[in-house]
């Protein structure tokens with residue numbers, strides 16, 4: 519459990535590592551010297567198992583019903599939060615249900631619908647260009663290969679992997695800012711280039727885990743292992759992470775840094791996720807899902 523949670527039972531599934539345990543593990547790693555490939559792989563897989571236990575409800579945080587909706591939502595999510603995109607897409611898809619409707623929509627109307635996401639003119643242009651290409655070249659159906667997806671306007675490898683992994687069931691690693699940062703903190707890669715990070719991490723895990731792993735790292739990056747101040751003192755993989763100490767190690771100080779459903783006071787929301795409720799259901803019940 520996360521020590522000091524107001525309702526401890528709500529986070530009972532989250533592994534708690536004491537500062538002493540984390541420091542002892544770090545000392546053992548220092549004594550062992552350079553990590554072999556085999557030890558790194560074993561440590562990586564242990565981290566994944568702990569993250570899977572911590573976030574059993576981890577899925578793509580963008581709401582979607584099909585590949586088309588996920589593709590548009592992912593393109594819109596550049597430079598903004600998934601939560602903002604989820605607030606905009608129901609109206610957008612109600613007005614323009616598929617690529618044909620969006621391709622034919624007046625540009626000003628589309629811009630107005632996505633205005634709250636920032637860069638709204640270019641985002642509107644991107645999704646309409648995307649719609650036009652999918653109508654013209656793929657008979658209005660989103661293609662299901664990485665080569666075809668990255669040939670679409672505004673679609674890079676990250677977006678293609680999100681769509682393949684979550685809408686087509688094709689394993690894919692999504693290297694966004696959280697994934698890249700955590701892969702480096704875990705010592706899985708030293709690379710900054712997302713394509714190289716993807717290759718390094720892919721070598722550590724069977725492909726069947728790639729999509730799930732992507733969600734788990736992104737969840738962990740948003741809730742615990744933040745960019746500026748990671749909550750090391752309440753991190754469930756503190757004893758497996760060579761970057762332990764990058765943020766506060768005191769559990770009480772670290773607890774204040776937790777985000778989303780792990781944040782103190784959000785026990786009902788966490789219990790809802792653990793009970794298998796979807797984000798849409800939880801929102802309908804009045805929960806706010808922001809950080």
Ligand code: SF4
Nearest residue numbers: 743748750753759762
């Ligand atoms: S840097 Fe800290 S919060 Fe991030 S994974 Fe390592 S121990 Fe956990």
